[in-house]
Amino acid sequence: MSRQNPNRHDIPAIARNFEIFGEFLEFEPFGNGHINDTYAASYVQGGAVIRYIHQRVNHQVFKNPIAQMENIQRVTAHVRKKLRRTNRLRSTREILTVVSSRAGKPYFIDEDGNFWRTYVLIEGARSFDVANDPDQAFEAARAYGKFQRQLVDFPPPRLHEIIPDFHNTPKRVHSLEIAIREDVAKRVKGARKEIEFALKRKPSASRLLELMHAGAMPERVVHNDTKFNNVLLDDENGEGICVVDLDTVMPGLALYDFGDMVRSTTNSGAEDERDLKRIFMRPDLFEALLRGYLDEAGAFLTDAERKNLAFAGRLITYEIGVRFLTDHLSGDVYFKTHREGHNLDRAHTQFKLVESMEEQEAEMESLVARILKPKRRHARAKK
Numbered sequence: 001m002s003r004q005n006p007n008r009h010d011i012p013a014i015a016r017n018f019e020i021f022g023e024f025l026e027f028e029p030f031g032n033g034h035i036n037d038t039y040a041a042s043y044v045q046g047g048a049v050i051r052y053i054h055q056r057v058n059h060q061v062f063k064n065p066i067a068q069m070e071n072i073q074r075v076t077a078h079v080r081k082k083l084r085r086t087n088r089l090r091s092t093r094e095i096l097t098v099v100s101s102r103a104g105k106p107y108f109i110d111e112d113g114n115f116w117r118t119y120v121l122i123e124g125a126r127s128f129d130v131a132n133d134p135d136q137a138f139e140a141a142r143a144y145g146k147f148q149r150q151l152v153d154f155p156p157p158r159l160h161e162i163i164p165d166f167h168n169t170p171k172r173v174h175s176l177e178i179a180i181r182e183d184v185a186k187r188v189k190g191a192r193k194e195i196e197f198a199l200k201r202k203p204s205a206s207r208l209l210e211l212m213h214a215g216a217m218p219e220r221v222v223h224n225d226t227k228f229n230n231v232l233l234d235d236e237n238g239e240g241i242c243v244v245d246l247d248t249v250m251p252g253l254a255l256y257d258f259g260d261m262v263r264s265t266t267n268s269g270a271e272d273e274r275d276l277k278r279i280f281m282r283p284d285l286f287e288a289l290l291r292g293y294l295d296e297a298g299a300f301l302t303d304a305e306r307k308n309l310a311f312a313g314r315l316i317t318y319e320i321g322v323r324f325l326t327d328h329l330s331g332d333v334y335f336k337t338h339r340e341g342h343n344l345d346r347a348h349t350q351f352k353l354v355e356s357m358e359e360q361e362a363e364m365e366s367l368v369a370r371i372l373k374p375k376r377r378h379a380r381a382k383k
């Protein structure tokens, strides 16, 4: 099992390698991400306490952190330029800010070969693992939609593909099949039902890729990891103010982002809830996501993208379920786990959610159709 041990890293020593002025006060592990080791550290600068995020990049997952930081810097610079034009005060609150190392690099490599980066910590806002109400879902989706919109005119060269085939669902299923065949952790026997569920749905795994290859869906610069807890909501007014976790920002489909919003936000329970009776797709949250996302992305989405909004939710939920199941069968080597069978529980929950979306397919599609329908102007109102 992989766990985060807060004493594992000498954060004050790491922190000294970044361009931060003032006295180091304290640090604590931060957030609930499944991949990196994230810490919030406080400093006293000129009499005020200022916080930064220090983050160890998981280099097992991200094999080329230098290319990753290049992507992150280009993307954040592009968005910041736009923010500055409208409101300079928001330019370090609505997009991540990378803090340079003392050597002038956007990262620092420690003596154990760990790769560290530092961000300005965005204050007065937080992320949630589970959405409480439609307002939160709306705000999160609007923030992710806005992020895509801000990147619609992102200039060449093409961003590095940080993890190739990250959302290639058929390849994810293929990796599952390999894990079943190899059965390295001897867990196949205990996961028969989940395996059967996953393999039965293999035929629909390639729909979005086929549309992309047919030219109906454009490649865009997208976030690729639009989990509900990767967006910060303002403490005071609940507004979705900043999208974080830019590790996987790279070329992809707009619907990968919408799909993962649906997976992580419309769930009636936690991602790893064990009591499956509590898991279903909440249509009120789905509707809020649609409205929030389309508020920003409605202006640029193609017809094929619009028509597949509901399908994308089911596909990405299935895909992440397949990934959790694969990791379980491989002995928990990718996602952080905090208990025995954690990845299997997560897979279980994702598949229950897929089932709930299958049952509510007609309702989801009609919600999409209703929201996309152009508002009819009252003939006389114009006179």
Ligand code: ADP
Residues within 6 Å of the ligand: 030, 031, 032, 033, 034, 035, 036, 037, 038, 053, 096, 119, 120, 121, 122, 123, 126, 127, 229, 230, 231, 232, 244, 245, 246, 247
């Ligand atoms: P992981 O890749 O492991 O998911 P994240 O980059 O998402 O790591 O960081 C983990 C959590 O830390 C996020 O979900 C968010 O709550 C918080 N976080 C990350 N960066 C910032 C930041 N700059 N300001 C405030 N909170 C942040």
Ligand code: GN1
Residues within 6 Å of the ligand: 032, 033, 034, 035, 036, 061, 225, 227, 230, 245, 247, 248, 260, 271, 320
């Ligand atoms: C990981 O990093 P985090 O916790 O935001 C994963 C996503 C999965 C998600 C499932 C780089 O996201 O792809 O959808 O867990 N990130 C990576 O909760 O693999």
Ligand code: MG
Residues within 6 Å of the ligand: 033, 034, 229, 230, 245
């Ligand atoms: Mg995250």
